[in-house]
Amino acid sequence: MSIGNDSGHRRLIILGSGPAGLTAAIYAGRANLKPMLLAGNEPGGQLTLTTDVENYPGYPDGVQGPEMMEQFRAQAERFETEFVNGHVVGVEFGRRPFVLHLEGGKELTCESLIIATGASARWLGLESETKLRGRGVSACATCDGFFFKDRVVGVVGGGDTAMEEALFLTKFARQVHVIHRRDELRASAIMQKRALGNEKISFVWDSVVEEVISEDGAAVEAVSLRNLKTDDTSKLSLGGLFIAIGHTPNTEIFRGKMNMNDEGYIDTVEHSTHTSVEGVFACGDAADSVYRQAVTAAGTGCMAAIDAERWLSSIE
Numbered sequence: 058m059s060i061g062n063d064s065g066h067r068r069l070i071i072l073g074s075g076p077a078g079l080t081a082a083i084y085a086g087r088a089n090l091k092p093m094l095l096a097g098n099e100p101g102g103q104l105t106l107t108t109d110v111e112n113y114p115g116y117p118d119g120v121q122g123p124e125m126m127e128q129f130r131a132q133a134e135r136f137e138t139e140f141v142n143g144h145v146v147g148v149e150f151g152r153r154p155f156v157l158h159l160e161g162g163k164e165l166t167c168e169s170l171i172i173a174t175g176a177s178a179r180w181l182g183l184e185s186e187t188k189l190r191g192r193g194v195s196a197c198a199t200c201d202g203f204f205f206k207d208r209v210v211g212v213v214g215g216g217d218t219a220m221e222e223a224l225f226l227t228k229f230a231r232q233v234h235v236i237h238r239r240d241e242l243r244a245s246a247i248m249q250k251r252a253l254g255n256e257k258i259s260f261v262w263d264s265v266v267e268e269v270i271s272e273d274g275a276a277v278e279a280v281s282l283r284n285l286k287t288d289d290t291s292k293l294s295l296g297g298l299f300i301a302i303g304h305t306p307n308t309e310i311f312r313g314k315m316n317m318n319d320e321g322y323i324d325t326v327e328h329s330t331h332t333s334v335e336g337v338f339a340c341g342d343a344a345d346s347v348y349r350q351a352v353t354a355a356g357t358g359c360m361a362a363i364d365a366e367r368w369l370s371s372i373e
């Protein structure tokens with residue numbers, strides 16, 4: 058839907074159509090707030106990049122990520138959410154109502170705003186990696202580790218995230234190779250100690266993945282590696298590859314306009330979704346560097362709608 062010819066002012070606008078934004082829409086719609094939701098450039102959010110989701114409650118047989126997001130959207134539509142295919146490129150929080158600048162030059166204003174713009178996993182940027190996403194290449198061990206029982210897997214990275222992913226994967230995989238571009242880890246001392254002391258984890262130092270190999274394109278079979286010190290190349294057989302080089306929250310447009318941590322995750326007041334700007338609420342992965350799951354995103358999306366509804370009532 059495109060934005061109609063009306064004033065472009067809404068009581069509540071929600072940014073993002075992943076689990077957090079769509080859950081916020083369901084709750085705000087049922088609270089009679091008639092929210093407008095801007096879907097952004099990635100309608101449905103991160104789960105549209107994956108296949109099987111087996112850990113979202115209510116789906117005992119699992120569900121495909123894109124299908125689940127269709128169902129979230131249908132539920133939000135049932136309660137009068139106004140969907141708009143818009144992406145916000147700038148915000149003005151210094152005046153009320155708030156002003157949102159959209160790609161293409163349009164403007165919207167709102168009394169209150171829910172930010173559910175999510176985060177993006179960082180990838181290596183290889184064509185073969187993109188082709189094999191969901192076919193053995195993953196950026197989330199919590200989500201996909203279970204599919205790799207008794208396999209040999211690789212983890213790319215050397216920070217805390219990579220060590221956490223590697224340690225988690227030892228619960229399923231036969232062996233975990235951590236592939237790191239340097240000869241020492243960036244991870245905290247405690248995480249290093251745990252990973253280095255785990256007999257299922259081995260380290261491939263000074264090396265980068267140059268290609269993810271699959272003969273038939275159906276599943277990861279190996280990676281080709283290059284040693285950055287010697288320039289030697291080698292092949293390592295693997296049944297799965299986890300990229301653990303971090304996430305980037307999609308919050309660049311809010312930088313300098315509200316409190317966030319050094320990585321760009323939006324600060325919220327403890328046990329709530331209130332941000333440092335009154336009337337602006339944040340939920341999902343944009344404000345969560347710790348859990349980053351669909352169910353936690355949906356949970357905080359619900360909180361944001363309740364917080365926004367109470368805040369709007371308090372100012373009227």
Ligand SMILES: Cc1cc2nc3c(=O)[nH]c(=O)nc-3n(C[C@H](O)[C@H](O)[C@H](O)COP(=O)(O)OP(=O)(O)OC[C@H]3O[C@@H](n4cnc5c(N)ncnc54)[C@H](O)[C@@H]3O)c2cc1C
Nearest residue numbers: 073074075076077097099102103145175341342349350351
């Ligand atoms: C490959 C993969 C597999 C995963 N598998 C699982 C799994 O099995 N189980 C699980 O629980 N979790 C899984 N996750 C994690 C899960 O997808 C995320 O935790 C969840 O999607 C976060 O939801 P969110 O609504 O906060 O953000 P996202 O899903 O990231 O959605 C963000 C939304 O914001 C929109 N947006 C961004 N910027 C703007 C802007 N400027 N203006 C307007 N809109 C904007 C985007 O278009 C998008 O719609 C997986 C993630 C990945 C990448």
